[in-house]
Amino acid sequence: MVQSWLPYCGAAPLPGEWLARWNGDPLLLCLFGGAALWGWRRADLSPPFWWGFASIVLLFVSPLCALSSALFSARVAHHVLLTAVAAPLVAWGLRPVALAARRAATAAAVHILAFWFWHAPQPYAAALSNDAIYWLMQITLFGSALGFWMALRRAPTPLALGLLLVMTAQMGLLGALITFAGDPLYAPHYATTQPWGLRPIEDQQLAGLIMWVPAAGFYLAAALGMAWRLVSPRAART
Structure with missing residues (x-):
């Protein structure tokens, strides 16, 4: 028996229709409106x-949401933008919170576990078959990323630099494992990639490369920027 998948973002779109597939979920729009009012x-x-809040709105309202139903590579791009772009922007826009140094390492470990867990085949398939699990995935990914980036702000520079390098390495490792897997791993996309000219294994390899290079690159760029401030007194004062 072939299971039919109906992700939160709707059925997988075809190439000629996905740009019109904006998400108009009234409950989601109300939640975003309430969050905007709270922030204002x-x-x-x-x-x-x-900037981070606007990024989150676009990630869940724009056609990228629908595209992630068709392509695992789009889903990975969605998660990378959520955790490595939107989360640090939100974290840098909030008031810094004083945390013990060990909390930064714990926050990094929690985020790594969340990212690896939700990109394992079984949890990922569950998230695309149940809206509650889907939102649990998104909330834990973003929440753990936000906790990591906020903790990083108060961590000693050498520790923060080390944690960013760990994040770079683990993202590259996960990307490599997905890229070089010999078989398609993600059942929800077995039948959704062909209209896009990709076999499931090719879509999976593209997703792994997104983790391996651009995603790891975000953390590496942050590490290099922090290292520059550490070795350059003038840059540190700036």
Whole structure:
């Protein structure tokens, strides 16, 4: 028996229709509106928070949401943008929180576990067959990423630099494992990639490369920037 998949973002779109597939979920739009109102009434949020918030809205409302139903590579890009772009922007826009140094390492470990867990085949398939599990996936990915980036702000520079390098390495490792897997691993995309000119294994390899290079590159760039501030007194003062 072949299972039919109906992800939160809807059935997998065809190439000629996906740009029209905006997500108009009333509940989601109300939640975003409430979050925007909450943020607007606060005086301690800096512009990066709003850039991050806008990124989150686009990730879940734009046609990328629907495209991620068709392609695992689009789903991976969605998760990378959520955790390595939107989360640090939101974290840098919030008031810094004083945390013990060990909390930064714990936050990194939690985020790594969440990222690896949800990109394992069985949890991933469950998330694409149940809306509650889908949102559990998104919330834990974003929440753990936000915790990591916020903890990084208060961590000693050598520790923060080391954790960013660990994040770079683990993202590259996960990407390599997915890229070089000999068989398609993600059942929800067995029958959704062909209209896009990709076999499931090719879509999976593209997803692995996205993790391996651009995703790891975000953390490596942050590590290099932090290393520059560490070795350059002038840059540190700036």
